[in-house]
Structures are given as structure tokens and as C-alpha cells.
Amino acid sequence: MDLDAYVAEHEREWRRLDQLCQHRRLGADEADELVALYQRTATHLSVVRSRSPDPALAARLSRLVLTAQGRLTGRPGFSWRAVGRFFGTTFPLAVYRAWPWWCAVAVGFGAVAGFFIWWIAGHPESAAAFIGEEAAAELVDSGFAGYYTEHDAPSFAFQLWTNNAWVAARCLASGILIVPVFYLLWQNALNLGVIGGVLFSYDRAGLFFSMITPHGLLELTGIFVAAGVGLRIGWAWIAPPARLTRGQAVAEAGQTGILVALGLVGVFAVAGLIEAFVTPAEVPTAARVGVGLLAWLGFLGYVLVCGRRARPARSGATEPSGETPASPPPAGQS
Incomplete structure (x- = not known):
């Protein structure tokens, strides 16, 4: 030619x-x-x-x-309808489908942190083995409460937001390997348990819960969701459903992980604002805890209502693999 x-x-x-x-x-x-x-x-x-x-x-x-x-x-462009669909259907449905995983993570994390709080509170001398006597005394006197006021609130909120989003991304990205997710959870459950145990041993349990609860409920729930979905990706590799190959199962679960990561950006933004502005606020403890409790219950209700509503609408859609289940910074120390 x-x-x-x-x-x-x-x-x-x-x-x-x-x-x-x-x-x-x-x-x-x-x-x-x-x-x-x-x-x-x-x-x-x-x-x-x-x-x-x-x-x-x-x-x-x-x-x-x-x-x-x-x-x-057609060229894809920005659409408020697509944004509304994501937050009204896609994200809550992805979180709702993974609830056995992140609920199991929450129970395991709470058990580990609770054990260390109980142990250190009953054996105050053990705190020295973890952080030292001087550090423990300083934590009780001013360090714990001072952590929330030593930075400018807007920059502190941004720092918390990006840090928690990064931790969640690490949980999701490393989920295929499984072990790194458990390491992150262990590391932070230990950190939270030691801090709580030290404050309990000095009879400052009220201070611990009053500073942790406002933001910790929502913040830790976000971390649990990220870790649970990350482990779900790993399980898709270990035990893919019969209808999918191993690679297809991981790809499907990974797509869900990306959706969850995008949605959690907003969750951590809210948690960061609460931690920076509400947790250290000079208002009654009941008011601060109430704000955190409302945000947490609001998120759970949003996932439950929107997720359940979206699921029948997609009953014909393919379910992500790994539906049944076999350290991020703890709240206040992120």
C-alpha cells in the first residue's frame, strides 16, 4: 500500500x-x-x-x-446527582454490607484496650514498664487534657483529619496482607489501653471518658470500618466465593474499599472538628459527650437506614465477596 x-x-x-x-x-x-x-x-x-x-x-x-x-x-463530569447518589446509596450500602467485619474489629479492639485498662489500673506499677513513672505522672497532671489545647483548633482539626484518613487508607491498602491491619489495631489498642489504665490507676477515669468520648466514638468507628473492609479484601483472596476467581473476588472487594475510603474522608472530617473544637471546650461534660454521641448515633443510623434501603434496590446486583467474616491512633491520641 x-x-x-x-x-x-x-x-x-x-x-x-x-x-x-x-x-x-x-x-x-x-x-x-x-x-x-x-x-x-x-x-x-x-x-x-x-x-x-x-x-x-x-x-x-x-x-x-x-x-x-x-x-x-459522553465525557464524565461533575454532577451533584452523582454526589447525592454516592452519599445516599453507594457509601452507606458498602459500609452496611461489611458490618460483620467492622463490628468484629470493634469487639476485638475493645477487648484488647479494655484488658490493658483493667490490668494497669489493678497493677499501677506496670505503667512504669510502658511509659515510665515520670511520664505517667505528667500524663495525669496535664499531658492528657493539654493535648487537646496545645495547638490552634483549625490546624489541629486539619491535622487530625488527614492523619485519621491516612491511617484508614493504610488499613484498606494493606488489607490484602491481613497482618499489617492487625498490627495497626494492636498498636493503637495498646496505646489507648495504657493511657486509660494510667488515668484509672490515678482515679481519673472521669477525665479519661470525658475527653475520649466526644470524638472517640465516631473516630474509632471510622477506623473500625476501614480495618474491617481491609480485612474483608484479604479474606476475598483467601476464600473467594465459588462464582468468582480469586483475582475477581479481590478486585470486587477492592472496589468496595475505594468507595469506603472516599466516604470515610467526610466521617473523619466531622470527627476532627469535634476533637478540635468540642472536646476541649469549656462547657459541661454532658454537653460535649452529647455532641459526640449524637454524631456517632447519626452515622450508625445513616448507615443502617440508607444501607438497608439501598440493598433491596440492588438485590440483583453482585454481592461483594467475603460477606461473612471468619495501629490507628486511638481517640484523643491521633
């Missing part, structure tokens, strides 16, 4: 197709012309590749065909 002659014969069609792809709006006639030129150019590309594989021309025609294809199928 004479390549130069072929290019000269069809150059005007290619240029016209490129022009149509650049138009913001197309009339009915122009849309029909775009479809026809797209089909012809795709044929031209096939001919060039099979009869005269010129790399430069093949690359040019490939780009043109892909551009035209994107114009025909």
Missing part, C-alpha cells in the same frame, strides 16, 4: 473528525457526521496497522479514534 497516497486520500476526513471532537455542542447533522467519520477512521486505523504499520500514523489515528469514542459515549 502507498502510505502517502492513503494519507492524502483521507487526510480531510481525519481533520474534520478532529474538528468535530473539539466542538462543545453538536447539531443533529454534525452528530451523524461524527459517527460516520469515527467508523471510517477506525477502519482506516485497522488498515494502517495491518498493511503498513507506520508507528506515527497509527498513534495519531489511535488518539483520534479514542477521542471520538469518548465524545460519542
Whole structure:
């Protein structure tokens, strides 16, 4: 085939197709012309590749065909409807489907942290083995409460937000390996348990709960969700459902993980604002705890109501793998 002659014969069609792809709006006639030129150019590309594989021309025609294809199928753009669908259906449904996993994580985390609180409170001398006597005394005197007021509130909220989102992302990303998720949970359950045990041993349990509860309920629930979904990804690799290959099961669970990670950005933003502005506020403890409790119950209710409502609507959709289940910074120390 004479390549130069072929290019000269069809150059005007290619240029016209490129022009149509650049138009913001197309009339009915122009849309029909775009479809026809797209089909012809795709044929031209096939001919060039099979009869005269010129790399430069093949690359040019490939780009043109892909551009035209994107114009025909529609260019994705920002849509408030898509945002509403994500927060009204997609995200709560993903969290709701994974509830056995993150509830199991919450129970395990609470058991480990509770054990260390109980042990250190009953054996005050053991606190020295973890953080030292001077550090324990300083924590009780001013360190624990002072942590929430030593930084400017807006910058503190942003720091907490990004840190917790990063921890959640690590849980989700490392879920396929399983062990790193357990390590992160162990590390932070231990940290929370030691701090709580020290304060309990000095009869400051009220201080501990009054500072942890406002933001900790929502913050830790977000971490539990991330860890549970991350472990669910790992389980999809270990025991994929019969209808899917191992790779397909992991890909499906991983897609759910991405959706959850996006949604948790908002959850951690709210938790960060509560920790920075509400937790250290000079208002009655009942008011601070009430704000945190309302935010936590609001999130759980949102997941339960929207998730359950969305599930029947997608009853025909494929369920993510691993439906049944076999350290992030603790609240206040993130």
C-alpha cells in the first residue's frame, strides 16, 4: 500500500473528525457526521496497522479514534446527582454490607484496650514498664487534657483529619496482607489501653471518658470500618466465593474499599472538628459527650437506614465477596 497516497486520500476526513471532537455542542447533522467519520477512521486505523504499520500514523489515528469514542459515549463530569447518589446509596450500602467485619474489629479492639485498662489500673506499677513513672505522672497532671489545647483548633482539626484518613487508607491498602491491619489495631489498642489504665490507676477515669468520648466514638468507628473492609479484601483472596476467581473476588472487594475510603474522608472530617473544637471546650461534660454521641448515633443510623434501603434496590446486583467474616491512633491520641 502507498502510505502517502492513503494519507492524502483521507487526510480531510481525519481533520474534520478532529474538528468535530473539539466542538462543545453538536447539531443533529454534525452528530451523524461524527459517527460516520469515527467508523471510517477506525477502519482506516485497522488498515494502517495491518498493511503498513507506520508507528506515527497509527498513534495519531489511535488518539483520534479514542477521542471520538469518548465524545460519542459522553465525557464524565461533575454532577451533584452523582454526589447525592454516592452519599445516599453507594457509601452507606458498602459500609452496611461489611458490618460483620467492622463490628468484629470493634469487639476485638475493645477487648484488647479494655484488658490493658483493667490490668494497669489493678497493677499501677506496670505503667512504669510502658511509659515510665515520670511520664505517667505528667500524663495525669496535664499531658492528657493539654493535648487537646496545645495547638490552634483549625490546624489541629486539619491535622487530625488527614492523619485519621491516612491511617484508614493504610488499613484498606494493606488489607490484602491481613497482618499489617492487625498490627495497626494492636498498636493503637495498646496505646489507648495504657493511657486509660494510667488515668484509672490515678482515679481519673472521669477525665479519661470525658475527653475520649466526644470524638472517640465516631473516630474509632471510622477506623473500625476501614480495618474491617481491609480485612474483608484479604479474606476475598483467601476464600473467594465459588462464582468468582480469586483475582475477581479481590478486585470486587477492592472496589468496595475505594468507595469506603472516599466516604470515610467526610466521617473523619466531622470527627476532627469535634476533637478540635468540642472536646476541649469549656462547657459541661454532658454537653460535649452529647455532641459526640449524637454524631456517632447519626452515622450508625445513616448507615443502617440508607444501607438497608439501598440493598433491596440492588438485590440483583453482585454481592461483594467475603460477606461473612471468619495501629490507628486511638481517640484523643491521633
